[in-house]
Amino acid sequence: MTLCKKIFIILLIPAAAVLGISEMSAAQSQSADPGQITGKVVDAQTGETIIGANVAITGTTKGAATDLDGRYSIRNLQPGTYSITVTYISYSKKTVTGVEVNPGESQILDISLQPKTVGMDEITVTATADQSSAAGLLAMQRKSVPMQDGLSSQQISKLGDSDVGAAIKRVTGVTVQDGKNVFVRGLGNRYSNVQLNGSQLPSTNPNKKEVPVDLFGSGLVSNIIVQKTFTADQSAEFSGGSVQITTREFPDDRNLTLSYSTSYNTVSTLENTLTSGGSSTDFLGYDNGKRKLPSILKGQRLNDEIAPRVVQGLHDNWGIDSNRNAIPSQSVSVNYANQFNEDRIPIGIVGNFSYKFARDLQPNKIQRFIQFFDSNGPNYLTDYDHNEGVIQADLSGMLNIFIKPSSVTKIGLKSLYSNATTDSKSVIEGPYQNGINRLTVLNFDRRTVFSNTLELETYFRNFMSSTLSGNISYNRAVRMRPDRRTTRYNLTGGEYRFAPFGDNNGHFFSDQNDNNYAGKLKYEFTPVDFVRISAGGNITIKDRSFTARRIAYRDQVAPFINGDVATQPPSGILADELVENGALEMVETTQFGLNQSDWYDGFQSIYAGFVSTQWNVIDRLSFELGGRVENSVQTIEVPLNLGGDYEEASRVDNTDFLPAVNVTYEISDRSNLRAAFSRTLARPEFREISNFNFADFFGGKRIYGNPDLERTRITNYDLRVETYPRGGELFAVSAFYKQFENPIELFYRLTENVEVFYDNAPEADLYGIEVEGRKNITDRLQIVANASYILSETKMGSGASNRVANIERPMVGQSPFIFNVSSFYTIPKWNMNLSLSYNTFGERVVTVGQSGQQYDEYEQPFHDLGAKIEYPLAGVNLSLEASNLLNDVQEYTQGPATTFRYKPGVTFQLGATLSL
Numbered sequence: 056m057t058l059c060k061k062i063f064i065i066l067l068i069p070a071a072a073v074l075g076i077s078e079m080s081a082a083q084s085q086s087a088d089p090g091q092i093t094g095k096v097v098d099a100q101t102g103e104t105i106i107g108a109n110v111a112i113t114g115t116t117k118g119a120a121t122d123l124d125g126r127y128s129i130r131n132l133q134p135g136t137y138s139i140t141v142t143y144i145s146y147s148k149k150t151v152t153g154v155e156v157n158p159g160e161s162q163i164l165d166i167s168l169q170p171k172t173v174g175m176d177e178i179t180v181t182a183t184a185d186q187s188s189a190a191g192l193l194a195m196q197r198k199s200v201p202m203q204d205g206l207s208s209q210q211i212s213k214l215g216d217s218d219v220g221a222a223i224k225r226v227t228g229v230t231v232q233d234g235k236n237v238f239v240r241g242l243g244n245r246y247s248n249v250q251l252n253g254s255q256l257p258s259t260n261p262n263k264k265e266v267p268v269d270l271f272g273s274g275l276v277s278n279i280i281v282q283k284t285f286t287a288d289q290s291a292e293f294s295g296g297s298v299q300i301t302t303r304e305f306p307d308d309r310n311l312t313l314s315y316s317t318s319y320n321t322v323s324t325l326e327n328t329l330t331s332g333g334s335s336t337d338f339l340g341y342d343n344g345k346r347k348l349p350s351i352l353k354g355q356r357l358n359d360e361i362a363p364r365v366v367q368g369l370h371d372n373w374g375i376d377s378n379r380n381a382i383p384s385q386s387v388s389v390n391y392a393n394q395f396n397e398d399r400i401p402i403g404i405v406g407n408f409s410y411k412f413a414r415d416l417q418p419n420k421i422q423r424f425i426q427f428f429d430s431n432g433p434n435y436l437t438d439y440d441h442n443e444g445v446i447q448a449d450l451s452g453m454l455n456i457f458i459k460p461s462s463v464t465k466i467g468l469k470s471l472y473s474n475a476t477t478d479s480k481s482v483i484e485g486p487y488q489n490g491i492n493r494l495t496v497l498n499f500d501r502r503t504v505f506s507n508t509l510e511l512e513t514y515f516r517n518f519m520s521s522t523l524s525g526n527i528s529y530n531r532a533v534r535m536r537p538d539r540r541t542t543r544y545n546l547t548g549g550e551y552r553f554a555p556f557g558d559n560n561g562h563f564f565s566d567q568n569d570n571n572y573a574g575k576l577k578y579e580f581t582p583v584d585f586v587r588i589s590a591g592g593n594i595t596i597k598d599r600s601f602t603a604r605r606i607a608y609r610d611q612v613a614p615f616i617n618g619d620v621a622t623q624p625p626s627g628i629l630a631d632e633l634v635e636n637g638a639l640e641m642v643e644t645t646q647f648g649l650n651q652s653d654w655y656d657g658f659q660s661i662y663a664g665f666v667s668t669q670w671n672v673i674d675r676l677s678f679e680l681g682g683r684v685e686n687s688v689q690t691i692e693v694p695l696n697l698g699g700d701y702e703e704a705s706r707v708d709n710t711d712f713l714p715a716v717n718v719t720y721e722i723s724d725r726s727n728l729r730a731a732f733s734r735t736l737a738r739p740e741f742r743e744i745s746n747f748n749f750a751d752f753f754g755g756k757r758i759y760g761n762p763d764l765e766r767t768r769i770t771n772y773d774l775r776v777e778t779y780p781r782g783g784e785l786f787a788v789s790a791f792y793k794q795f796e797n798p799i800e801l802f803y804r805l806t807e808n809v810e811v812f813y814d815n816a817p818e819a820d821l822y823g824i825e826v827e828g829r830k831n832i833t834d835r836l837q838i839v840a841n842a843s844y845i846l847s848e849t850k851m852g853s854g855a856s857n858r859v860a861n862i863e864r865p866m867v868g869q870s871p872f873i874f875n876v877s878s879f880y881t882i883p884k885w886n887m888n889l890s891l892s893y894n895t896f897g898e899r900v901v902t903v904g905q906s907g908q909q910y911d912e913y914e915q916p917f918h919d920l921g922a923k924i925e926y927p928l929a930g931v932n933l934s935l936e937a938s939n940l941l942n943d944v945q946e947y948t949q950g951p952a953t954t955f956r957y958k959p960g961v962t963f964q965l966g967a968t969l970s971l
Contacts, residue, residue, distance in 0.1 A: 088159030093128040096121045096141060099167035105143055106463060106514055108168065113138035113150060122462040123514050126305070130397065134158045139166075147171050200669060200679050200717050202729055202775050202789065204827065204841075205280040223298065226281045226841075239281060239295030240791065240823055240845060242869060245737050245799060246294040246769075252302060252469045252508045254528035254573055255290060255595070277303045283789075284773050285715045285733035287665035287681030288577060288591065293735045294769045294793065302469060304457050305403035306392035314388045314968045316934075320381075321942075322960030323416035328381040329444025329480040330414075331497055332372040338412060340448035340476035346370050346499055346538035348564050348604060356697050357606060357643035366634045366641055369562060369606075370538045373625035375480045375495055381444075384413035386966075403457040403467075410450050417443040421956040422483070424809040425949055427907035433952040436809055439485035439494075446478040463514040471506045491546035492554075495625065496539070503533040521580035527573070534567040542625045552621040553628050558644050560629065561607035572596040587669040592662075599657035599741050605644040608634075645697070649704050650746060652693035656701060657741030659689040667715070675721040686710040687738060691745050691762065705744045705762035711736060726778040737767040739799055743813045759804065759812035767815075768796040785829045795819040798849065800867040802859065803905035811902055819866050821847040835883070840876040845869060860904030860911055871897035888925040895919065901947060910950030918943045934966040 096108045104125025111118030112129065119127040139151045146168040156162050204226050223237065239247045248255055282289070282297040289297055318324075334345040349368030351361055388409035395402045420441035425433045451474065457467035476499065483494040508528040515521045543559035544551035554560075577591035608629055620628060633639040645653050667681030688708045692701040715733040722728055745760040770793065777787035797815040804810040823845035830838050847869045851862040865871070877892040895918045902912040923936035939961050947955035 089131045089133055090156040090158060090160050090162065091128060091130040091132055092137070092139065092154060092156060092162045092164055093126070094164040094166060095125045096127065096143075096166050096168060097125055098146075099169045105146070105168060107516065108141055108143040108146075110139060110141050110166070113140045120462060122459060123465050123512060124305075128397065132156045139164065141166050141168060143168060145171055200677075200719070201282050201284040201286050202717075202731060202773060203280055203282045203284075205278055207278050223279055223281070226279070237298055238868060238870065239298070240283070240821075240825075240843065242295035242793075242821070242866070245740070245767075247296055247298060248290055248292050249298045249300070251300050251471065251506055251530075252510070252528075253299075253526055253575065254506070254508050254530060255571065277301045283791075284717055284729075284731035285713070285735050285771065286679065286717065287667040287683040287713070287715045288589065289683075290593075290661075291663070291683060291685045291687075291711060291713050291736045292738060294737055294767075294771065302453060302455055302471070303392065303405045304455060304467060305401065305459075306394055306405060309393040310390065311392075311971045312390045312968055313971070314386075314390070314966065316386045316964055316966035318384045318386075318413075318962055318964035320415065320960045320962045322418065322958060323381045324383050325380050326416050326418075327377050328379060328414060328416035329375050329377055329442065329482065330379045330446075331375050331480045333478060333499070337446065337476075337478055337499075338448055340450050340474050340501065342499060342501070342537055348537070352604065354698050356645070357641065359640075362641045363631075363635045365606075366631050370540065371626070371629075371631065373495070373497070373540060373542060373629055375444075375482060375497070377444075379414075381414045381416045384411065384415075384447075386411040401459045403455070405453070405455040407453040408451070411447070412449075413445075413447045415445045415447070417445060417957065417959075419958070421953060423952065423954045425908055425952060425954065428909045428950065433950065435486070435952075437485065437487045439483045439487075441481060441483045443479055443481045445480075447476065448478075449473075449475045463516065465510070465512045467510045469506075469508045469510070471504070473505075474501065474503045476501045493544045493546070493551050494559075495542045497541075498539045499537055501533070501535045501537075503531075503535075505531040519580040519582055521578065523576075523578050525574070525576040527575075528571075530569075530571040530573075532567075532569040532571075534565075536563065536565045539563040539565075542629075550622055553623075553625075555609055555639070558605060558607040560625075561605065561644075563603065563605055565601070565603040567599065567601045569597065569599045585671040588667070589669075590664075590666045592664040594663075595659075595661040597657070597659040597661075599655075601655050601657070601741075601745075601747065603645065603653040603747070605646075605653065607642055607644050609640045609642060647694050647696050649693060649695075649702060651748070652704070652746050654694050655704070655741070655745045655747060656692045657690070657745070658692075659687065659741075661685060661687045676719075678716065678718040681715040683713045683715065684710065685713065685736075687766075689738065689741075689744070691741060693746065704746060707739065707744065707764070707766060709766060711768075722778075725780065727776070729773070729775040729777070731771070731773040733771045735769045735771060737769065737799065739764040739766065739813070743799065748810075757810045758801075759810060761813045764799060764813060765797045765815050767798050770794040781831065784831055785827060787825075787827045789825040789827075791821075791823050791825075793821040795821070795866075798866065800849070800903055801901075802903045803908065816849045817852050819847060819849040821845065821866065821869065835881045837879045838876070839879075841873075842875075843870075843873040845871055845873075857906055859906060860909050864903070864911055865900050867900045867903060870899045873897070886927050888923075890923045892921045893919065898948075904949065908949065912947055912949040912954055915946040915948060917945055930969065932968040932970075934964075934968075936964050936966075938962045938964075 096105045096110065097103060098105060105121055106123060106125060108121045108125075108127075109118060110121065110127040110129065112132075117129065119129050121127045134156055137154045137156060139154055141149045141151070147170075149166060149168055151164065151166065154162060154164060206222055206226055237247050237249060278301055280299045280301070282293075282299060283295075285293045334343040336343040349365050351364055351368065355361075357365055386409070388407065391404070391406045393404055395404070420443065422437070422439045422441050423435050424437045426436040427434050451472060453469075453471045455467065455469045457465060459465050479496070479498045479500070481494075481496040481498070483492075483496065485492065506528070507530075508526055510524075510526045512522065512524040515523070540562055541560065543554045543556075545554045546552075573593065573595045575591065575593045577589060579587060579589040581587050629639070634641050647654065663683060663685040665681060665683040667679055669677060669679045671677045686709070689706070690703055691705045693704045694701050711734075713734050713736070716731060718730045720728045743760050744762050744764050746762065748757055748759045772792045773789065774791070775787060775789040777785065779785055796818055798819045799813055800816050801811050802814050804812050823843060825841065825843045827841040828839070832838060847866040849864055849866050851859055855862055873896045875892070875894050877890060880889040881887070882889070895916050898913045898915050900911050901914050904911045918941050919938065920940040921936065921938045922940065923934060925932060925934045927933070939959060942958070942961050944956060944958045946953060946957075
């Protein structure tokens with residue numbers, strides 16, 4: 056059977072079941088159901104929503120008033136063609152004719168009103184087709200105070216991106232590393248903040264500021280906006296930009312959808328992957344306790360007396376098998392949205408549940424670490440071939456409940472839970488220093504985010520058109536590695552023999568818990584027509600508890616090293632009885648103390664206040680002046696022993712004033728010239744100012760913290776010209792410059808081992824240009840493209856020549872160019888949608904080389920070409936998509952040497968969505 060036939064059969068069979076369900080639902084005709092007209096009313100000049108506008112069926116009393124969001128809904132309309140009349144004081148009346156209402160459907164009609172001027176009392180236009188949310192997002196972008204770009208849920212759906220991490224890289228100047236590290240304008244994730252419904256998300260990675268945007272399914276979001284210039288109401292940790300993810304609130308009508316997808320990868324699917332025994336609940340993404348730390352070790356350190364009891368409580372499966380096939384991934388989701396009680400106190404509910412399971416093989420990864428370069432080229436400290444079997448289980452749910460006690464007040468609770476687990480089994484072989492090694496790693500890595508936000512917004516029409524908004528939120532992030540098990544064998548005399556030295560064989564437990572508590576209050580009012588003032592404050596409290604336990608096996612009897620038992624698999628060598636009879640010693644190597652600690656508690660309090668004023672004194676010219684004051688106290692405490700008193704190991708305490716200026720000049724009704732100036736910050740993460748260190752495997756890169764890190768201060772300048780030729784179209788050119796003081800970067804330590812640490816560079820500069828365009832070539836074809844060209848330079852100073860490879864180089868994580876292009880084509884005859892997308896970036900520094908290495912380590916460009924086809928069949932929306940069609944490879948290089956290389960393969964996915 057050919058590969059194409061295999062793919063076709065594997066992807067087609069699950070879809071047949073969904074098609075069968077659709078045949079039953081198709082019989083439920085909605086031909087007699089009434090329809091409705093819904094939409095939003097905005098000011099044509101400012102883009103702001105209009106509250107209290109009257110929207111009526113022309114010539115009747117049937118209609119509705121716009122609410123706090125400028126939205127209206129006229130329900131229970133018989134199918135047919137209507138005219139809509141919109142009126143509001145100080146605005147010209149507008150009549151829209153030819154509005155078609157279909158049975159059981161919502162006709163979305165967004166309307167803009169012109170402020171009343173002499174000679175313009177009424178406007179009549181003919182309705183067009185549905186106003187796309189993409190066009191609506193562009194309209195909001197055109198009238199926004201800061202510079203921003205974004206994606207609507209409609210665009211995400213067209214592109215076929217399953218999660219926010221995959222979708223966001225389509226935004227101008229944005230790239231995503233490993234599906235979760237967001238880079239805005241080429242800057243690393245430390246220079247960006249990610250917000251969910253207005254609240255910052257905590258990191259689930261103990262080593263860096265890594266927000267798990269890959270955990271959020273694209274079906275949850277209403278839109279994604281990337282704000283690129285700072286405003287005073289935003290967090291000070293804003294340099295590259297702010298990624299603002301907004302989930303859905305009030306649905307226009309009831310919607311229940313069931314979705315299923317399966318995928319085939321050319322590298323791993325149906326191939327024998329690496330597996331090992333786990334727990335009975337692993338497929339859900341949770342360990343049932345089989346990997347937990349033995350209860351006897353709670354509160355006390357391992358010693359010889361309790362070792363026999365401890366070993367009996369530890370996971371005893373060390374083997375890795377390669378006799379199970381990697382099955383096609385499976386994904387299911389249920390979405391429900393509805394609005395109740397519309398005529399009295401509207402209640403909106405949006406819910407989602409999704410589950411994904413995948414078993415993959417990631418073969419033949421090359422991982423090399425270079426000790427130094429000489430006349431013969433690179434001298435490898437390690438040169439490993441890495442094969443990995445991965446099981447991924449993702450489970451998430453969202454529930455948003457909103458009520459409107461009145462047309463000018465909105466209260467909502469947004470809750471989201473997401474759990475993602477990667478259960479990996481690795482066999483790593485190759486030379487380290489002068490020996491040949493075979494390493495095994497069994498790693499169960501669980502990341503969980505729980506987010507709750509309570510929001511309030513109310514409008515005071517008779518008091519300077521003022522708005523009061525606020526929210527309180529609680530976000531929790533958990534990162535658990537229960538019983539990570541590693542072994543090491545040396546090649547001796549033609550066979551691999553157990554190497555019972557150091558910490559190479561043993562168990563590692565880690566548990567990270569982050570709690571973020573935040574509150575925000577903002578009040579806006581208009582004392583005179585041309586001035587809008589906003590003021591408010593934020594309180595953010597962050598605390599982290601990180602604990603790790605290290606248990607190692609060490610040989611105590613000399614014959615054990617040379618005997619036949621040394622060639623046995625780990626399950627035979629690391630058996631309970633060998634610890635009990637003294638052949639193997641089991642010791643705890645967990646470290647405590649100020650100089651180096653495997654435990655730490657982090658605490659951070661941020662108190663901020665801001666004032667901002669928006670002026671429109673001169674026709675077509677508006678500017679916003681704002682200022683923000685933030686006080687941040689960040690501390691790390693470490694225990695001196697297990698269960699002992701904690702002592703403060705590091706403290707970062709600063710108060711900063713951060714100005715923000717945004718100026719917009721309307722060249723014409725469709726074109727703007729923008730300029731901005733601001734100062735922002737990038738603070739170190741808890742892990743970076745702690746003394747904790749960790750390596751993924753023996754001979755791998757070990758990462759150290761630095762308690763002496765300082766915050767980074769950034770000065771930002773921006774200039775942008777943009778034009779909006781027609782609805783849904785855009786062309787924009789932006790230029791920007793950023794100056795960094797004390798940027799935080801990752802450096803190699805001056806040791807013979809593979810060790811890196813965080814430190815401040817003295818200064819850095821960054822210059823860039825962005826170009827973005829959206830064009831409707833025909834009624835059926837749309838092209839969206841954006842490109843960024845960025846230059847950066849970090850200046851280490853001549854005194855650093857003895858510790859780094861280059862005293863002048865690009866900033867860590869910064870790509871010199873980013874390019875995205877997407878095309879969308881519709882075939883109305885078949886109601887089919889086609890899309891093609893391409894994304895790439897320029898090489899970027901991942902680690903700064905030390906003096907003996909001569910070169911910095913770079914991540915090389917990755918060229919991602921994807922395609923998607925959507926086709927409705929028998930009531931089911933089918934989709935077929937492909938990613939990495941160029942079959943490109945992921946690669947890191949250091950000078951002439953390749954330090955990492957992996958070929959992820961081409962992935963094909965078939966999906967089916969049924970609406971009930």
